[in-house]
Amino acid sequence: MPIGIFRIVLGLAASLVIVGAASGQGEGPRGNAxxxxxxxxxxxxxxxxxxxxxxxxxxxxLAPPLAFAAFVTQLRTPRAIMPPYKExxxxxxxxxxxxxxxxSLPKPPDPKSVKLLQ
Amino acid sequence: xxxxxxxxxxxxxxxxxAAGPALGLAAAAGxxxxxxxxxxxxxxxxxxxxxxxxxxxxxxxxxxxxxDFMVDVIKTLNIDYVACLPASxxxxxxxxxxxxxxxxxxxFIMCLHEECAVAMAHGYAKVAKKPMAxxxxxxxxxxxxxxxxxxxxxxxxxxxxxxxxxxxxxARRPNVEWNHAALDQNTLVRDFTKWDAQPxxxxxxxxxxxxxxxxxxxxxxxxxxxxxxxxxxxxxLEKTEEARLRIPKLTRRAHPQGDDESLREAAKLLVAAxxxxxxxxxxxxxxxxxxxxxQLAEVLHAPVIDGRSRMNFxxxxxxxxxxxxxxxLAQADVLLALEPVELWGLTNDVRDLSGRPNxxxxxxxxxxxxxxxxxSLLVKSNYGEVQRYAPADLPIAGDAEASMPSxxxxxxxxxxxxxxxxxxxxxxxxxxxxxxxxxQARADAxxxxxxxxxxxxxxxxxxxDHLKNEDWTLPTETVFLSDYPHRLWDIKQSHNWNGSxxxxxxxxxxxxxxxxxxxxxxxxxxxxxxxxDGEMMMTNTMLWTAAHHQIPLLAxxxxxxxxxxxxxxxxxxxxxxxxxxxxxxxxxxxxxPNIDYAVLAKSMGVYGQGPISNPSDLGPAIxxxxxxxxxxxxxxxxVVSQPR
Numbered sequence: 001m002p003i004g005i006f007r008i009v010l011g012l013a014a015s016l017v018i019v020g021a022a023s024g025q026g027e028g029p030r031g032n033a034x035x036x037x038x039x040x041x042x043x044x045x046x047x048x049x050x051x052x053x054x055x056x057x058x059x060x061x062l063a064p065p066l067a068f069a070a071f072v073t074q075l076r077t078p079r080a081i082m083p084p085y086k087e088x089x090x091x092x093x094x095x096x097x098x099x100x101x102x103x104s105l106p107k108p109p110d111p112k113s114v115k116l117l118q
Numbered sequence: 119x120x121x122x123x124x125x126x127x128x129x130x131x132x133x134x135x136a137a138g139p140a141l142g143l144a145a146a147a148g149x150x151x152x153x154x155x156x157x158x159x160x161x162x163x164x165x166x167x168x169x170x171x172x173x174x175x176x177x178x179x180x181x182x183x184x185x186d187f188m189v190d191v192i193k194t195l196n197i198d199y200v201a202c203l204p205a206s207x208x209x210x211x212x213x214x215x216x217x218x219x220x221x222x223x224x225x226f227i228m229c230l231h232e233e234c235a236v237a238m239a240h241g242y243a244k245v246a247k248k249p250m251a252x253x254x255x256x257x258x259x260x261x262x263x264x265x266x267x268x269x270x271x272x273x274x275x276x277x278x279x280x281x282x283x284x285x286x287x288x289a290r291r292p293n294v295e296w297n298h299a300a301l302d303q304n305t306l307v308r309d310f311t312k313w314d315a316q317p318x319x320x321x322x323x324x325x326x327x328x329x330x331x332x333x334x335x336x337x338x339x340x341x342x343x344x345x346x347x348x349x350x351x352x353x354x355l356e357k358t359e360e361a362r363l364r365i366p367k368l369t370r371r372a373h374p375q376g377d378d379e380s381l382r383e384a385a386k387l388l389v390a391a392x393x394x395x396x397x398x399x400x401x402x403x404x405x406x407x408x409x410x411x412x413q414l415a416e417v418l419h420a421p422v423i424d425g426r427s428r429m430n431f432x433x434x435x436x437x438x439x440x441x442x443x444x445x446x447l448a449q450a451d452v453l454l455a456l457e458p459v460e461l462w463g464l465t466n467d468v469r470d471l472s473g474r475p476n477x478x479x480x481x482x483x484x485x486x487x488x489x490x491x492x493x494s495l496l497v498k499s500n501y502g503e504v505q506r507y508a509p510a511d512l513p514i515a516g517d518a519e520a521s522m523p524s525x526x527x528x529x530x531x532x533x534x535x536x537x538x539x540x541x542x543x544x545x546x547x548x549x550x551x552x553x554x555x556x557x558q559a560r561a562d563a564x565x566x567x568x569x570x571x572x573x574x575x576x577x578x579x580x581x582x583d584h585l586k587n588e589d590w591t592l593p594t595e596t597v598f599l600s601d602y603p604h605r606l607w608d609i610k611q612s613h614n615w616n617g618s619x620x621x622x623x624x625x626x627x628x629x630x631x632x633x634x635x636x637x638x639x640x641x642x643x644x645x646x647x648x649x650x651d652g653e654m655m656m657t658n659t660m661l662w663t664a665a666h667h668q669i670p671l672l673a674x675x676x677x678x679x680x681x682x683x684x685x686x687x688x689x690x691x692x693x694x695x696x697x698x699x700x701x702x703x704x705x706x707x708x709x710x711p712n713i714d715y716a717v718l719a720k721s722m723g724v725y726g727q728g729p730i731s732n733p734s735d736l737g738p739a740i741x742x743x744x745x746x747x748x749x750x751x752x753x754x755x756x757v758v759s760q761p762r
Contacts, residue, residue: 084693089699114564
């Protein structure tokens with residue numbers, strides 16, 4: 001199996017295991033949305049996902065966020081071509097702050113209610 | 119002296135250059151020594167005894183010159199415009215174009231950088247469906263033009279580049295003219311032109327100019343370069359010589375078409391397939407291209423994936439499945455690739471991960487690939503636009519659009535009544551997916567709709583609101599707009615979308631947009647571009663050209679205040695190495711100070727608005743700018759944007 005595929009499969013498997021486990025575990029550390037907003041920018045998350053997590057051609061939409069455990073799993077063992085963010089680069093607390101920031105963002109309007117999107 | 123020195127220069131050129139530089143130098147030395155014998159054994163060059171006294175026969179005026187004849191030739195090619203900035207190596211031609219040619223067919227379009235001149239011609243050609251010329255200075259001007267020529271080459275776009283040179287070393291004035299001349303200046307860009315010439319006679323110039331146009335416009339198309347020698351331009355044209363000159367007639371040839379037997383074989387495979395997929399990339403060459411591809415897709419009831427190097431297929435057609443590219447390709451048992459450019463990449467990938475792993479994408483084991491294209495008909499070695507080798511099961515060398523009518527007929531002949539009903543059933547399923555793809559795009563666009571910096575889909579849809587009831591052209595790339603125009607707009611006609619830059623050389627979009635606007639000038643079409651801020655700063659002098667020539671272009675600056683692709687690249691490296699990400703903005707951000715693009719535009723005579731950060735201000739700003747454009751003037755809006 002090519003190394004790339006192996007990594008992706010491993011990442012997916014790990015993700016499923018941890019997401020499963022997380023569903024029965026709490027939500028992780030309490031996050032600070034204000035700090036999360038700063039981290040979202042300083043850690044470069046915005047560059048692929050947009051300043052409000054809206055997503056782009058380069059990275060999927062992040063808002064509303066995954067549960068903390070699933071978010072951290074994707075962060076540490078990402079799918080596709082996102083580089084992994086290890087604990088040294090983004091701590092669990094910082095990840096929780098980012099999740100809190102993404103959760104604090106207002107819901108988007110219903111596209112059916114936006115005249116320009118008709 | 120008994121002979122005109124000018125006549126001697128032309129004679130020198132005809133003999134010396136044709137025989138090669140080394141022989142040329144020897145011939146030059148021979149001519150010079152024949153005119154003024156040097157003292158025996160002396161190394162002092164032969165000069166007149168009193169250098170302030172001109173030879174008696176030196177003409178101070180001339181009636182008709184070689185460059186007048188060059189204008190006669192250029193006028194036979196029906197070239198409407200020549201983009202240029204003035205330069206000494208073609209001063210003869212410039213004067214002839216203005217006074218002998220009366221600045222019509224071609225008309226001068228003054229640019230302030232050679233890269234702009236060539237990129238304008240590139241953008242123009244794809245809308246006008248014919249080339250214009252770009253006239254660039256010898257050596258230094260050609261060096262400036264090189265990247266734009268490279269883009270046009272990689273994009274297989276026809277551009278006629280003209281340049282000047284002072285080939286005769288004995289005719290070069292000291293200092294500057296030596297620096298602005300070369301033995302073989304075309305070698306600078308020979309790796310990425312389809313053809314080049316440096317004619318050494320006026321008859322040769324006539325033939326080279328016509329041949330250049332012919333080659334540039336025959337698929338696979340590409341930029342061509344003709345360097346016109348200064349002596350040929352400036353020397354008087356004697357009546358006896360003129361009587362001998364002939365301008366070859368430009369006759370148009372058909373574009374190369376795939377052979378009938380292979381196209382019949384392709385039709386059999388496509389009709390028999392359970393899940394055929396059509397992939398079109400650099401396919402659309404003329405206004406007819408989208409309708410032809412619609413016909414093929416509707417006969418086969420097959421999905422089309424648009425690679426978007428050209429306007430290939432209507433964005434809202436029920437069989438446009440570009441938004442589910444990977445899913446469609448994963449199910450395909452027959453893939454018809456039309457001018458794919460990157461055939462290998464349709465079934466494989468190199469992941470941007472440590473070690474750059476190669477991987478086979480998820481594809482059916484029995485997948486058959488049919489490739490119709492001209493990629494193999496114009497191949498050079500040094501640059502990588504040929505891309506990675508990928509054998510097709512049925513390779514067909516020929517222009518895909520030219521081959522389309524025969525392929526459609528062959529497909530129709532293969533379809534039995536029973537098969538037609540099975541294909542139609544497949545079509546119903548595919549058609550049912552199309553509205554969902556549009557719905558998904560709209561849902562995605564709603565996220566960040568009211569954000570500041572302004573979201574990309576918001577900018578796109580504010581613009582679309584003003585274009586949708588017009589005849590319009592979007593002449594700029596959409597890859598940095600997360601493809602939202604293709605996902606959300608109703609792009610129907612060939613001129614609605616002008617494809618990609620070819621080689622992704624930054625600096626293409628602004629002047630190419632202006633070239634497209636020039637092609638649209640007077641047609642009533644609105645040309646509206648969305649141009650990255652990094653792009654704009656590379657070639658912003660096109661704004662002055664737009665104002666000077668009153669070319670109506672709406673330029674929206676997608677101002678994310680960075681070379682954002684490089685932000686992502688640097689971030690990727692820092693992440694991969696688990697290092698600090700706080701310094702990635704050094705050398706990538708375009709901030710401190712922020713550039714005021716509206717002021718930049720105004721400084722060059724262009725209507726400018728912005729910076730606009732509040733999304734609710736954007737619609738009214740676009741309305742005002744479109745009003746300006748409809749008056750026949752250019753306008754710019756600076757939109758402070760999300761990165762992508």
